[in-house]
Amino acid sequence: METVKQTYFKNGYILTMNDINQVYACGELLVEDDKIKAVGKVDPALIRPDAEVIDLNGKYILPGFVNTHVHTSQQISRGVGDDVDFITWLHKRMWPFESNMTEEDSYISTLMCSLELIKSGVTSFAEPGGQFVSGMAKATAQSGLRGKLAKSVMDCGTGLPAIWQKTTQEELDAQIEDLEKYHNTADGRVQVWFGLRTIFNNTDDLIVKTKELADKYNVGIHMHVAEAKSEIDYTNEVYGENTVTHLHKLGVLDKNLLAVHTVWLTNEEIDLFKKYDVKVSHNPASAMRVLGFAKIPQMLEKGVCVSIGTDGASSSNRMDMVDEMWLTSLIHKGWRLDSTVVPSTDILCMATKNGARALLDDHLYGSLEEGKKADLIIINPFGPSMMPVNDPIAALVTAMHSTNIESTMCDGKWLMRDRKVLTLDEEVIVKEAQAHAEAIYKRAGIVLPDRFPTIR
Ligand SMILES: [Zn+2]
Structure with a gap:
C-alpha cells in the first residue's frame, strides 16, 4: 500500500502570493506528499489521523x-x-x-x-x-x-x-x-x-x-x-x-x-x-x-x-x-x-x-495554492529584529533577516528545520569549502594582499 504523508499547519500568518496576494491572518495549510492540498481554511475531512500537526502560533508561511x-x-x-x-x-x-x-x-x-x-x-x-x-x-x-x-x-x-x-x-x-x-x-x-x-x-x-x-x-x-x-x-x-x-x-x-x-x-x-x-x-x-x-x-x-x-x-x-x-x-x-x-x-x-x-515554472511554485508544489518557508518574527510587527509586509522586506527564517521545505521535504539543515552536513561542507578554495588560489597563483599589516 502506498503511504501518504501529510503535514498540517495551523494558526499561521499565510501569505499565499496568489493572483490577488491573499493573506490569511490565522490560516491553515495542508501539505500532502510533494504538493499543497489545501490552503486558508482546511476541511477537517481532508486531514489524515496520522498527519503531522504543526501549530505555528502566529509565525508566517511564505512561498520559498x-x-x-x-x-x-x-x-x-x-x-x-x-x-x-x-x-x-x-x-x-x-x-x-x-x-x-x-x-x-x-x-x-x-x-x-x-x-x-x-x-x-x-x-x-x-x-x-x-x-x-x-x-x-x-x-x-x-x-x-x-x-x-x-x-x-x-x-x-x-x-x-x-x-x-x-x-x-x-x-x-x-x-x-x-x-x-x-x-x-x-x-x-x-x-x-x-x-x-x-x-x-x-x-x-x-x-x-x-x-x-x-x-x-x-x-x-x-x-x-x-x-x-x-x-x-x-x-x-x-x-x-x-x-x-x-x-x-x-x-x-x-x-x-x-x-x-x-x-x-x-x-x-x-x-x-x-x-x-x-x-x-x-x-x-x-x-x-x-x-x-x-x-x-x-x-x-x-x-x-x-x-x-x-x-x-x-x-x-x-x-x-x-x-x-x-x-x-x-x-x-x-x-x-x-x-x-x-x-x-x-x-x-x-x-x-x-x-x-x-524560471518558466509559475504553474509549479511561487505561490501557495492548492495543487502547487509544497515549496515554502516558515518565518519566526518573534525576535528583536522584527518585533513589534505593525505592518507585516513591510516587516518581511525591510526588517527581516535570514536568521528569522526558521524552516525551509521544497517538494514537500524539509531542507531545514529550526535552523538546522537536514539534507547537507554543514560542518563538513564548510571545512571542505575552505580547503578547496585555498587549493584553487594556490593553483591559480592568486595572491590577495594583506589589507592590514599581518603577523603570520
Ligand atoms: Zn552573474
Missing part, C-alpha cells in the same frame, strides 16, 4: 524564495574581488580562479552555496554558468533544492584562458550533452538551461543557434545582459547599437530569455522587454558595486516581469535573498529621490511568484 541568478560555482571564490576594479576582478582574479576549478571544486562550491540558499529561505534557483554542470547537478540533487543549471558559454573574446577557447559548435554540443544527461533528474528538481555568458564573449551565430535550441528543448536561456557601461560602449563600437537592440535584431527577445542585471536599457528597450515578455533578474548588491542602477521602477510600472538574484559570492559576497530584498527596497528610492517607488508588496512578488515566472 526564488533566486533567479546565483553563481553556485563561484561560492568558494568569495572575497576574490573586493575593492578592485572590474578588469582586475575579471582578468586577474575571476578567470584564473574559475579556469582552475575542477568538477569536484564545482560540486563542493555548489554544496556550500546550497547551505546559504536553504538558510535564507530559497527553494529554487537559476545558475548562469559554471564549468561543470555535472558537479552542480550532483550537489543540487543532494541539497533538495530546485536548480536550473547552465554551463558558462563563450565562443569569442580576447584574453580568455586557453581551456576556455572553444568553437561555437563545441559550446553548443557540450550543452546538449549536459541537457541529455541531467535535465529533469532528481525528481525533476534539476533542470538544464542554455547559457550565454555575455555579449563580449558570444558571437551572433552562437546567440541565434542557442535560441533555436532552447526553443527545441523547451528550456530557457540565461544571459548577462547590458550589465555594465563598458558593454554598451563595446556593442556600439562593434554593432552600432545597444545590447538589447542587437539581441532584438537577432530574434532572441522572447519569454524564455532570462536577462540578468539589465542596467543599461533605454526606455524603448524596456518596452521591447514588455512586448516579448523577457524576464529580468535584478541583482542590487552586485549592481551597486560596479554596474549602476537598473530602471526597476520603470520596468515594474510597464509590467515587465522583474525577479531578484544574488549574483555570485565573488561579486556580491552575500548569497542571501533577504538582504537583496532589503537592498531592492532601498536603492531605487535613493537614486530616484522618491520613497514611494518599489514598495514592499512588489518586492515580495519579485522574490516569489515573479521568480517562478522567470
